Amino acid sequence: xxxxxxxxxxxxxxxxxxxxxxxxxxxxxxxxxxxxxxxxxxxxxxxxxxxxxxxxxxxxxxxxxxxxxxxxxxxxxxxxxxxxxxxxxxxxxxxxxxxxxxxxxxxxxxxxxxxxxxxxxxxxxxxxxxxxxxxxxxxxxxxxxxxxxxxxxxxxxxxxxxxxxxxxxxxxxxxxxxxxxxxxxxxxxxxxxxxxxxxxxxxxxxxxxxxxxxxxxxxxxxxxxxxxxxxxxxxxxxxxxxxxxxxxxxxx
Amino acid sequence: xxxxxxxxxxxxxxxxxxxxxxxxxxxxxxxxxxxxxxxxxxxxxxxxxxxxxxxxxxxxxxxxxxxxxxxxxxxxxxxxxxxxxxxxxxxxxxxxxxxxxxxxxxxxxxxxxxxxxxxxxxxxxxxxxxxxxxxxxxxxxxxxxxxxxxxxxxxxxxxxxxxx
Numbered sequence: 266x267x268x269x270x271x272x273x274x275x276x277x278x279x280x281x282x283x284x285x286x287x288x289x290x291x292x293x294x295x296x297x298x299x300x301x302x303x304x305x306x307x308x309x310x311x312x313x314x315x316x317x318x319x320x321x322x323x324x325x326x327x328x329x330x331x332x333x334x335x336x337x338x339x340x341x342x343x344x345x346x347x348x349x350x351x352x353x354x355x356x357x358x359x360x361x362x363x364x365x366x367x368x369x370x371x372x373x374x375x376x377x378x379x380x381x382x383x384x385x386x387x388x389x390x391x392x393x394x395x396x397x398x399x400x401x402x403x404x405x406x407x408x409x410x411x412x413x414x415x416x417x418x419x420x421x422x423x424x425x426x427x428x429x430x431x432x433x434x435x436x437x438x439x440x441x442x443x444x445x446x447x448x449x450x451x452x453x454x455x456x457x458x459x460x461x462x463x464x465x466x467x468x469x470x471x472x473x474x475x476x477x478x479x480x481x482x483x484x485x486x487x488x489x490x491x492x493x494x495x496x497x498x499x500x501x502x503x504x505x506x507x508x509x510x511x512x513x514x515x516x517x
Numbered sequence: 518x519x520x521x522x523x524x525x526x527x528x529x530x531x532x533x534x535x536x537x538x539x540x541x542x543x544x545x546x547x548x549x550x551x552x553x554x555x556x557x558x559x560x561x562x563x564x565x566x567x568x569x570x571x572x573x574x575x576x577x578x579x580x581x582x583x584x585x586x587x588x589x590x591x592x593x594x595x596x597x598x599x600x601x602x603x604x605x606x607x608x609x610x611x612x613x614x615x616x617x618x619x620x621x622x623x624x625x626x627x628x629x630x631x632x633x634x635x636x637x638x639x640x641x642x643x644x645x646x647x648x649x650x651x652x653x654x655x656x657x658x659x660x661x662x663x664x665x666x667x668x669x670x671x672x673x674x675x676x677x678x679x680x681x
Binding site for chain 2: 301302304305308309311312313314315316318319386387389390391393394395397398401404405408
């Protein structure tokens with residue numbers, strides 16, 4: 266695998282994680298538990314989609330076959346999507362949505378902080394922009410973990426249930442393969458062990474304050490990076506890609 | 518049509534007319550979005566940087582800059598977007614912050630504010646009555662750059678420009 270091939274896949278992965286989570290959060294639009302939270306979720310989604318655009322634009326450029334960000338977002342099928350399974354999981358209740366974002370943010374921040382030091386200038390530039398937004402996301406998703414966990418018996422129970430359900434998807438965030446290895450050797454991608462240790466310490470401190478219990482590390486779901494997704498992604502893409510599939514090349 | 522030679526200062530003055538479409542009292546220069554103007558052999562290169570990565574106003578600002586240059590008869594120009602160095606609210610000029618406040622949006626505090634370093638909540642002054650007795654209602658607001666606050670003195674809700 267050449268560095269160029271690895272870099273293309275690496276950018277796709279970053280773009281796909283952001284795009285899919287962004288779409289999931291966007292599904293809350295008009296359904297939030299209160300107006301402020303409705304707005305907060307779509308604001309998060311907007312930041313994520315902005316980052317996804319940067320990554321997919323760059324992926325297209327690295328690939329060099331003239332594919333645009335829209336081609337990559339709307340014209341790939343589910344087996345060609347490389348996001349982790351965590352982000353495609355359905356929204357569930359509000360605790361479920363927030364726990365999913367918290368786990369994502371707690372991984373995303375140290376990953377992007379490390380990427381600011383990437384030897385690839387464009388990856389470093391995208392990261393230096395994104396870290397500020399992600400730090401803000403992690404602060405607010407962490408606050409919600411504490412509010413749910415250390416709130417009422419009902420909110421505690423729902424947050425713990427969401428954490429127990431979603432924990433099995435957290436391992437994939439740190440899975441490494443040839444793509445990571447090639448780029449790590451070139452100083453482009455960071456050491457995932459360091460990212461994992463930052464994630465563990467954030468999770469530890471937030472869960473302690475939230476009086477929530479960290480689930481045991483048991484079976485971890487994988488396969489998303491290789492395009493083997495849960496059944497949920499196909500339905501989501503069918504909705505997300507409908508317009509471009511039905512009216513190819515439509516613009517507004 | 519511009520008859521005099523195109524100068525860097527002239528372009529800066531011209532682009533003072535381009536405002537943030539979401540906050541139409543503050544110019545792209547005051548917002549810190551306009552990073553550089555170069556004039557090389559009468560070719561104008563304008564460099565801008567996004568505030569928030571996903572901010573839809575960025576595309577509008579780029580188009581507005583192009584329109585302003587075209588209307589002024591600048592024959593040869595390019596508007597470039599750069600991501601690095603990343604935009605910070607510290608780049609909003611003092612004049613820009615004053616205008617934000619007059620418009621009813623509490624300006625961002627300095628990122629190096631000692632309170633922020635100590636992890637304390639910022640003190641945000643109500644842009645309506647000036648009271649410091651305010652509370653954050655939501656960390657996110659009506660646009661990517663704003664949070665929602667409420668004044669406990671005059672009881673009015675208000676937007677705050679998020680510190681980034």
